[in-house]
Amino acid sequence: MRDPLVIGSTSVEAGQRGRADVPVMTLLNGSELSLSIHAIHGREDGPTICLLSTLHGGEWFSIEALRRVTSLLDPDALRGTVLVVPVANPLAFGLGTRDTPGNSDSPDMNRSFGGRHTWSSDQLADAVTTHAINRSDCLLDFHMGPWGSAFQDILIGGDFPEPAAEESERLALAFGSPVIRRADIVKGFPGPRSSIGYAGGVRGIPAMGIEIGGAGFSPKLEEAWWNATVDGILAVLGAMSMIDDPPDPRPARQLIYRTSHRVNPRHGGLLRSRFGGDQLGATVAAGTLLGEVLSPYSNEVIEELRAPAEGLLFYVARDYPVEPGGWAYGLASVADGARWIERNGSEGVR
Ligand SMILES: [Zn+2]
Structure with missing residues (x-):
């Protein structure tokens, strides 16, 4: 025992x-x-x-x-x-x-x-x-x-x-x-x-x-x-x-990656998100508009958040108020030594 x-x-x-x-x-x-x-x-x-x-x-x-x-x-x-x-x-x-x-x-x-x-x-x-x-x-x-x-x-x-x-x-x-x-x-x-x-x-x-x-x-x-x-x-x-x-x-396959890109706002405001919770894991191309920051005071768009490179969305946000630097989007780079592991265990570099 x-x-x-x-x-x-x-x-x-x-x-x-x-x-x-x-x-x-x-x-x-x-x-x-x-x-x-x-x-x-x-x-x-x-x-x-x-x-x-x-x-x-x-x-x-x-x-x-x-x-x-x-x-x-x-x-x-x-x-x-x-x-x-x-x-x-x-x-x-x-x-x-x-x-x-x-x-x-x-x-x-x-x-x-x-x-x-x-x-x-x-x-x-x-x-x-x-x-x-x-x-x-x-x-x-x-x-x-x-x-x-x-x-x-x-x-x-x-x-x-x-x-x-x-x-x-x-x-x-x-x-x-x-x-x-x-x-x-x-x-x-x-x-x-x-x-x-x-x-x-x-x-x-x-x-x-x-x-x-x-x-x-x-x-x-x-x-x-x-x-x-x-x-x-x-x-x-x-x-x-x-x-x-x-x-x-x-x-079916899993990505092991090294480099991440945070796409967080520089300015505070209301985030209007193009990629919400159901888009986690989606692959987006470089330049894709992920969301916009609107001023709650003037109603104007004060910032566009775009993907700096191709990647998998590993964090996203709903529409909500963001502070400067607040959580919006994160991209897992599919370049820079990223590896795909297939369910059968085999490994491939993209
Ligand atoms: Zn924590």
Whole structure:
């Protein structure tokens, strides 16, 4: 029989599920801030995987998918352990902001891993690291845009030490995302102090940043994105031999790319979008008009957003107010070393 899993003062027996509330810090208002961690502790031995959501407070769309995974996994049939942190940054989530509130040098929790400071972001990242990431063999960290923008992308580190880089790619393909960005995560963006930069680059475990869907679209689309996320997680568990008979959500072919083009507005206004949530994954030609920014004051078009190169849309937005630099469109380059992986495993360069 496997040993019980101990998280803080909570113990979960093999073949059981449980939830730990790990104390993190006392706030100035006197309340205690804790981190909620769900554990599905399989009856049989196997790897441990960490599912993380809402490091950025405005990126809560994935909480629902993780709730479904948490409730449907059967600890009796699971080999290994699944740790789920649905709200990694309750301070930012409580305000609906991307960043952690407070006068801090670490407003962005996803640049606070491995920190030595006591800012709120650093302490939350430390708690996630100690109780979840450091006892895991794989990290899936879920992000997406704020309300009104939707994503379809997975980010993995080509500069992770082997075998973490190759294993990240294998698991990202199993997840079924049509679009996967393999780039320098540790040396480049989002860096070694991001969750996946830390997990992949410092700890050397497979790690991916997963962005599927977003809030503010039709119920049918949002349901499809939750289903894709649940199936993707189950497929990864299958690829790690943690469950039997996983779904196979892989499309006919998947793009692994290096270069992305962000097409975000320079000016604030009302975005009138030509490519909404149902256009995720569409290929557009260079010069295609993706959307326009209208002044809500004069009603004039003040900016046109056009594709700078041919690419696959990996994020899009609905009509909504945008700030300068706000999320509008992202294109995955189909040039510059991009590879297509066919469902049968064969590989082609376009
Ligand atoms: Zn994020």
